[in-house]
Amino acid sequence: MGLKSYLSGLFKGFYSLLVGLRVTNSYFFHPSRIVTQQYPENRKTLKMFERFKGEVILVHNENNEHRCTGCGICEMNCPNGSIEIISKMETGEDGKKRKAIDKHIYHLSMCTFCGLCVKSCPSKALAFGNEFEHAVFDRAKLDKVLNKEGSVLMKGVE
Amino acid sequence: MAEEFVHLAVAGTEGQDLEINMGPQHPSTHGVMRFVVKLKGEVVESVQPHCGYIHRGIEKMCESLSYPQIIHLTDRMDYLSAHINNEAVCLAVEKALNIEVSDRIKYIRTIIAELNRIASHLLWWSSMCMDMGAVTPYFYAFRDREKILDIxxxxxxxxxxxxxxxxxGLMNDIHPNFQKRVKEFIPYFRKSFKEYDxxxxxxxxxxxxxxxxxLLTREQAIAYGVTGPAGRGSGFACDVRKRAPYSAYDKVQFNEILYNEGDSFARYKVRMDEMLESLKIIEQLIDNIPEGSYVEKMKAVIKLPEGEYFQQVETARGELVVHIISDGNKTPYRVKFRSPCLSTLSVMDLISRNQKIADLIAIGGSLDLVIPDIDR
Structure with missing residues (x-):
């Protein structure tokens, strides 16, 4: 290798380093181009997208009514057994006995958020919630009962 | 077997072979992968990969699940190109049932698959640079990957x-903002791509x-079945999107990137150029998504007719093949996944012989191994 090619290699290499430094320096002098979010300080303003799959919820309206009839299709479709439905027999206003939901148990620790339960629900009772801070000290806290205390089936849902 | 675990004392071992474990908990193996590296001084004599640390038995689990349920398991093989893995199973099932999905579904699948490929290559780029000691690229790539993840x-x-x-079909229709966001992303990414270069x-x-x-020659790449960017860096034209087009790939113009050098830099260049090709594909499709339903009418319980079904797709790492054998029930009799990373891993020993141990990390980075894809 001649002296000339050695020197040109040296300068070319040095120049390539300077080109790289130009990029990093431009960010150093323009802090407004930095896009980092300050979590958890921004918790109040942090809003997830509406379709974000944080957890499965049973939608209740303001009168504490839900749409779950206890048919068990979500339990059947779940690939990991994260949904358990305990049903009971209830007598309706017309005197007929019909199946109703006692407990809709959801094991968040086993859920993989595949979305099959929400998609397959025939009465559109289930939905995805946006809550994502699920860290707890006790694993038992991740087994949730989705139907609220004293909630009843919405009128007109079969 | 027991001799494998014997560690030689470093002092006074000049001229002797030294066996070290790289992994299973090593940051540059990108997962739980153990390489037993035989060294002579600083020169690698052989690399012996030991896989199985993250084996979950996905193929066996598939045998007890129905076809819609299998899809969420394929997410967890090559998690960086999860959408393309999902697509492979769906295409195989649709082929078995003789269902032709509408153009809208094909277009959306292709756009999301290409965005997924860019996101995957960005993560590869950042982690390869970090393997080689550059930390800044990691943050730059993750900044831009975040834009795709938001979409x-x-x-x-x-x-x-x-x-x-x-x-x-698809689980949901695309969000009303989808097209606008993708169109914003394309010029933004072209600008930041210059920074990467x-x-x-x-x-x-x-x-x-x-x-x-x-160095990996073309013959070796074919013999070992190295596909994807690693194979194309050796001049092996193996892009499934060109050879056997699926979804909307037969409707778009794009180039198959080929480099003939076969070294780490060629593999690097293939992936970098592929990101721009993916942008081209998205540009051609994003304005022309046809109207229509996002899902075809399907039976509530999907049962495939008896027989064998086969579908290949191009993931970000190479050729993924799904082979379903059905006996007519709602669960498959057997599912086999041919994952690209296992074949790519098999050349690790071949191409890193007589290289320095520091270069072994760079070679591992350029092959872009995803460990859950190897073990499944």
Missing amino acids: FEETTGGRLLYSYNCPG ELVTGNVIFQNRTMGIG
Whole structure:
């Protein structure tokens, strides 16, 4: 290798380093181009997208009514057994006995958020919630009962 | 077997072979992968991969699940190209049932698959640079990957594992903002792609550490079944999107990137150029998404007719093949996944012999191994 090619290699290499430094320096002098979010300080303003799959919820309206009839299709479709439905027999206003939901148990620790339960629900009772801070000290806290205390089936849902 | 675990004392071992474990908990193996590396001084004599640390038995689990349920498991094989894995199973099931999905579904699947490929290559780029000691590229790539993940999160609900496909179509329609966001992303990414080139590709240290390192010839790539960017860096034209087009790939114009050098730098260049090709594909499709339903009418319980079904797709790492054997029930009799990373791993020993141990890391980075894809 001649002296000339050695020197040109040296300068070319040095120049390539300077080109790289130009990029990093431009960010150093323009802090407004930095896009980092300050979590958890921004918790109040942090809003997830509406379709974000944080957890499965049973939608209740303001009168504490839900749409779950206890048919068990979500339990059947779940690939990991994260949904358990305990049903009971209830007598309706017309005197007929019909199946109703006692407990809709959801094991968040086993859920993989595949979305099959929400998609397959025939009465559109289930939905995805946006809550994502699920860290707890006790694993038992991740087994949730989705139907609220004293909630009843919405009128007109079969 | 017991001799494998014997560690020789370093002092007074000049001229002797030294066996070290790289992994299973090593940051540059990108997962739980153990390489037993035999060294003579600083020179690698052989690399013996030991896989199985993250084996979950996905193929066996598939045998007890129905076809829509299988899809969420394929997310967890090559988690960086989760959407493309989902697509493979869906295409195989649709082929078995003789269902032709509408153009809208094909277009959306292709756009999301290409966005997924860019996101995957960005993560590869950042981690390869970090393997070689550059930390800044990691943050730059993750900044831009975040934009893609936001698009995914808005439409599919997931950031890494989407489960957006289902046999016969998609889980949801695209979000109203989807087209606008993708159109904003394309010029933004072209601009930041220039930064990547300035920052790393032209860098003299990077070039000296990758050029001529880890040579894989075309014949070796074919013999070992190395597909994807690693195979194309050796001149092996193996892009499934060109050879056997699926979804909307027969409707778009794009180039198959080929480099003939076969070294780490060629593999690097293939992936970098592929990101721009993916942008081209998205540009051609994003304005022309046809109207229509996002899911075809399917039976509530999907049963495949008896027989064998086969579908290949191009993931970000190479050729993924799904082979379903059905006996007519609602669960498959047997499912086999041919994952690209296992074949790529098999050349690790071949191409890193007589290289320096520091270059072994760079070679591993250029092959872009995803460990859950190897073990499944």
